[in-house]
Amino acid sequence: GQNIDQPTEMTATEGAIVQINCTYQTSGFNGLFWYQQHAGEAPTFLSYNVLDGLEEKGRFSSFLSRSKGYSYLLLKELQMKDSASYLCAVREGAAGNKLTFGGGTRVLVKP
Amino acid sequence: SAVISQKPSRDICQRGTSLTIQCQVDSQVTMMFWYRQQPGQSLTLIATANQGSEATYESGFVIDKFPISRPNLTFSTLTVSNMSPEDSSIYLCSVFGTGSSYEQYFGPGTRLTVT
Numbered sequence: 001g002q003n004i005d006q007p008t009e010m011t012a013t014e015g016a017i018v019q020i021n022c023t024y025q026t027s028g029f030n031g032l033f034w035y036q037q038h039a040g041e042a043p044t045f046l047s048y049n050v051l052d053g054l055e056e057k058g059r060f061s062s063f064l065s066r067s068k069g070y071s072y073l074l075l076k077e078l079q080m081k082d083s084a085s086y087l088c089a090v091r092e093g094a095a096g097n098k099l100t101f102g103g104g105t106r107v108l109v110k111p
Numbered sequence: 112s113a114v115i116s117q118k119p120s121r122d123i124c125q126r127g128t129s130l131t132i133q134c135q136v137d138s139q140v141t142m143m144f145w146y147r148q149q150p151g152q153s154l155t156l157i158a159t160a161n162q163g164s165e166a167t168y169e170s171g172f173v174i175d176k177f178p179i180s181r182p183n184l185t186f187s188t189l190t191v192s193n194m195s196p197e198d199s200s201i202y203l204c205s206v207f208g209t210g211s212s213y214e215q216y217f218g219p220g221t222r223l224t225v226t
Contacts, residue, residue, distance in 0.1 A: 031213060042203060042217040043154070050213075087153055091213070097142060098169075099205075099215060101153040 004102035022088035115218035134204030
């Protein structure tokens with residue numbers, strides 16, 4: 001089974017940096033995803049980590065430590081449009097077909 | 112990438128009725144996934160639909176309540192049967208992107224309200 005934890009809400013100021021942590025417990029880890037979801041819209045893919053380390057993609061970076069069951073998503077130079085929910089999801093199983101999502105972190109960017 | 116469309120985009124249904132949600136993908140895919148997102152909650156996998164075989168349901172979801180069809184490699188339907196207000200949710204179809212083994216894309220969702 002899966003247990004994926006992330007904070008419920010975070011608030012940050014435009015131009016600042018925010019780090020969203022995600023911890024997980026899994027029986028068959030096969031990668032970790034981060035998605036962004038604006039209110040009323042479908043989730044959109046942000047990043048994927050399967051090996052330890054940092055993956056950087058523009059203003060967004062994602063880090064994974066498999067030994068610690070830990071990941072974070074780093075949002076830099078925050079913009080108002082970054083206000084959204086950020087979902088951590090773990091892919092599990094030998095076939096790696098199933099995604100299990102955390103509860104999501106609602107980020108509010110203030111001017 | 113993959114482009115996914117869903118019909119209907121939203122519906123309001125009466126208790127006890129059934130609604131069938133359609134999912135169309137712009138490319139052939141082996142697996143299609145159906146998720147539910149209840150108000151204020153994250154996504155929960157309902158089932159995985161493979162073409163030519165029975166869908167695989169997650170714990171807490173059964174075929175009688177959520178029958179799924181997968182007639183070809185670009186299309187699937189999910190039926191929410193004998194609906195109750197607790198079924199009010201957003202239902203999302205999802206697939207892996209073509210040419211990628213890991214990126215998973217979501218349809219726009221179907222917002223269902225049961226009265």
